[in-house]
Amino acid sequence: MLVEATPKPASITYADVNRDVVRSLVETGPRYYIALTSAFGLTLVCFFFPWFYQLFYGIGAAGMNHPAVWGTYLSNFIFWIGLSHSGTLLSCVLHLTRSSWRKAMYRSAEAMTLFSLMVAATMVMVHVGRPWFIHWALPYSNQMELWPNFRSPLLFDVMAIATYLTGSAIFIYMGSIPDFAAVRDRTSGWRRHLYVLLSLGWRGTDTEWHRLGWAYTFLAVLIIPLAVSVHSIVSWDFAMSIVPALHQTIFAPYFVVGAIYSGTAGIVTVMFILRKTMHFEQYITHVHFDNLGKLLLALSLIWSYINIVEVFTGWYSGSSAEQEALKYKLFGYYAPLYWEMILCCAVAPLLLISGRFRTSLVPMLVLSIAINIGMYTERFLIVGTSLSRQYLPDAWGLYVPSLVELSILLGSIAMFVTLFLVFVKIFPSVSIYEVKETLPTPAPKADTATKGAAP
Amino acid sequence: MTSVAIGLFSAPQSALSAAEKLNSAGFTTAELLSPIPLEGVEAALGEKPNTIKRFTLFGGLFGACFGFILAAGTAVLYLHPTGGRPIITLPPFFIIAYEMTILFGILATVLGFFISARLPALKERVYVPEVGVDKFALTVRCKNAPELSRVQTLMREAGAETVRTDEETS
Numbered sequence: 001m002l003v004e005a006t007p008k009p010a011s012i013t014y015a016d017v018n019r020d021v022v023r024s025l026v027e028t029g030p031r032y033y034i035a036l037t038s039a040f041g042l043t044l045v046c047f048f049f050p051w052f053y054q055l056f057y058g059i060g061a062a063g064m065n066h067p068a069v070w071g072t073y074l075s076n077f078i079f080w081i082g083l084s085h086s087g088t089l090l091s092c093v094l095h096l097t098r099s100s101w102r103k104a105m106y107r108s109a110e111a112m113t114l115f116s117l118m119v120a121a122t123m124v125m126v127h128v129g130r131p132w133f134i135h136w137a138l139p140y141s142n143q144m145e146l147w148p149n150f151r152s153p154l155l156f157d158v159m160a161i162a163t164y165l166t167g168s169a170i171f172i173y174m175g176s177i178p179d180f181a182a183v184r185d186r187t188s189g190w191r192r193h194l195y196v197l198l199s200l201g202w203r204g205t206d207t208e209w210h211r212l213g214w215a216y217t218f219l220a221v222l223i224i225p226l227a228v229s230v231h232s233i234v235s236w237d238f239a240m241s242i243v244p245a246l247h248q249t250i251f252a253p254y255f256v257v258g259a260i261y262s263g264t265a266g267i268v269t270v271m272f273i274l275r276k277t278m279h280f281e282q283y284i285t286h287v288h289f290d291n292l293g294k295l296l297l298a299l300s301l302i303w304s305y306i307n308i309v310e311v312f313t314g315w316y317s318g319s320s321a322e323q324e325a326l327k328y329k330l331f332g333y334y335a336p337l338y339w340e341m342i343l344c345c346a347v348a349p350l351l352l353i354s355g356r357f358r359t360s361l362v363p364m365l366v367l368s369i370a371i372n373i374g375m376y377t378e379r380f381l382i383v384g385t386s387l388s389r390q391y392l393p394d395a396w397g398l399y400v401p402s403l404v405e406l407s408i409l410l411g412s413i414a415m416f417v418t419l420f421l422v423f424v425k426i427f428p429s430v431s432i433y434e435v436k437e438t439l440p441t442p443a444p445k446a447d448t449a450t451k452g453a454a455p
Numbered sequence: 456m457t458s459v460a461i462g463l464f465s466a467p468q469s470a471l472s473a474a475e476k477l478n479s480a481g482f483t484t485a486e487l488l489s490p491i492p493l494e495g496v497e498a499a500l501g502e503k504p505n506t507i508k509r510f511t512l513f514g515g516l517f518g519a520c521f522g523f524i525l526a527a528g529t530a531v532l533y534l535h536p537t538g539g540r541p542i543i544t545l546p547p548f549f550i551i552a553y554e555m556t557i558l559f560g561i562l563a564t565v566l567g568f569f570i571s572a573r574l575p576a577l578k579e580r581v582y583v584p585e586v587g588v589d590k591f592a593l594t595v596r597c598k599n600a601p602e603l604s605r606v607q608t609l610m611r612e613a614g615a616e617t618v619r620t621d622e623e624t625s
Binding site for chain 1: 465466467468486487488489490491492493496497500503505507508511515522525526529530532533535537544547548550551553554555557558560561562564565567568569571572573574575576580581582583584586587588589
């Protein structure tokens, strides 16, 4: 059972919430600037410079070659798409189930979705080698009679990810309109002008709240099946090929569960850092970590079950190519990575059975990072190693990422951090109005001795 | 110019009961401004029609048709026969239709929200900054001075902490 967020201390008032959130936006210390400069610098040095190098010298700068023509760029792509999966999806599910513990953390989780998707889209640009032709993937008529093939999962991907990116951006923005209005009145200078524009003239009337409530609920209902479809489609990029170990019907649920799993671990990491650096201890409590821990435990068990099924079907298939691929995965060149993944994603999360572990924040942070390392490894094993061991032994080969690829992986993390650091100074990273909803409503003046309940 | 009476309340219960009294006294232009969405506001000020659902429904239906026609139309216009399989292949084209259903459903929902909530505000409207923090405000547009005075009296009787007047261009 997930626990509802504990009532906040009676000392927290509506005005305190406004003050704390505005403070997180306008009070910026030197540590923030150091972090932002470092992250941005790392993005330039580790992501953009190697990418330009690759554009200049050609895709050969990456380690991808026959037979392994897919490499870490696609692993990064799946990893970032996966990381995007818990934010908006979890927020929508918890909104529809009216879970009050969602309220303090959903804004940052949704931002995580948005920025992960942006980074994932950039990884596609890097992978295709000639990004100036990326518009060929879009369905528009042209004189070459070159139209996209709508039967291909790659084009499903274009449609699904474009929809998910649009939906996630709209969902986070719609939920933030009342907060932009609340912040608008307490800021000055360029921020005030920005929030005047972003809040669209929101006044908080009963009609506006009514409309926002319905629109938000409809968006949540639309986004849940969308999120499930996005990672199912990403899995079909692989499962619809006839490569041994990839051509499996379980791939769609496997990818969806894996995505939600890594995304939830990502939320734990982000919540920990946000809580510490923005001093949101009163809003992001141990209850949030406890609930996220329970969710992670459930997801790790489902993920482990699917892995067991995958091994079993490979062994039971009777196909020599499948069995060879399975043997290669468990005991071959990349086997240490496989067992590292099992350790990080199936064994270590069993610690979450302990309630004490779930409410210990530093161990939760370490575990959440370990899970995402394991999940990245999973994506690498799917993408990088399957093509190394296909049907004919004379087509076997090894894939080892080049320095350019490793640098771009590091740079993609830096890019995500940069985007997130910019976000926390523009968007209220904790929802003002939804946190207020969890507080006792002010009592009438004549009855101030007892706090009134919400009508 | 229209005079707008504004009553400020610190508790939502007082604001809701005041809204109910004003509404039953015939002041149907009363609006309740609050820092959080309030339950019970429809009981006080009357049911509100939900027009957004139609936008979502028709947006979704349009998206489904658009997605299928885009995929099927492309296949028909640019023939690419593969292994004797049908040109219009339903399973993959339904996936495109599914994604477009959701995309246009989302876009239409947002459009419906903007239209029905009258956002973005294109002209100056009465605004109460305290509502962004912790106050609940009732606003009533009044045609003349006697009406304004009656509304202000009703607000004070219902427990308004502050009652003030603002002007709005009609």
